[in-house]
Amino acid sequence: MVEGRYSNNPNDRGGATKYGITENVANAYYGYKVASLTKEQAKEIYYKEFYLKNKLDKVASDKVALSIFDWLVNSGVWAIKKAQLTLCNLGYKVDIDGIIGRDTLNSLNSVNVNDFLNEYHRIQKLFYEAIVYNNPSQKVFLQGWINRLNNKIKYIKEM
The missing domain is CATH 1.20.141.10 (Chitosanase, subunit A, domain 1)
Incomplete structure (x- = not known):
């Protein structure tokens, strides 16, 4: 996993992220703020929403x-x-x-x-x-x- 800590740089067009997962994706997938995301949850999102979903x-x-x-x-x-x-x-x-x-x-x-x-x-x-x-x-x-x-x-x- 290349991505790491929680980040919320106001100049970042992606908004708040943790482990490379955006606030919107974390909220849609788990229904809560990205700051609470665990590494295991991020891996699941990576695999299902990025890897499998895109074949x-x-x-x-x-x-x-x-x-x-x-x-x-x-x-x-x-x-x-x-x-x-x-x-x-x-x-x-x-x-x-x-x-x-x-x-x-x-x-x-x-x-x-x-x-x-x-x-x-x-x-x-x-x-x-x-x-x-x-x-x-x-x-x-x-x-x-x-x-x-x-x-x-x-x-x-x-x-």
Whole structure:
């Protein structure tokens, strides 16, 4: 689990979070404030609401599934849309709709894993830089996002 302590930075567009789970998600899932969330509850939400709900258990490569999952926790549906953009950039024909349907899943399961990850991580870095370009108040978070990405890349290489 990459995420940790409770945070409620007023500049964070995600609002209050704990273990990477937002207030809204914790409230919808358990009916109470995110500050009360336990690590076990966060793991359950991660698995059911992020991993299974987005069919990442059907992705053949654990490396690809993990990379998409990590970005989902950080940026929501953008992670799926950017995975679809990555596939398009690599010559696959998929809709960029934020849903892992049959075509996206088949493409994820046939793509060269290293090619996918290199392009996906390149796009993820650009995504974070674009957030800051469009909203300079978010610059305070940029280095943390880049560190998270670099840590993910390192972890995946060691898998």
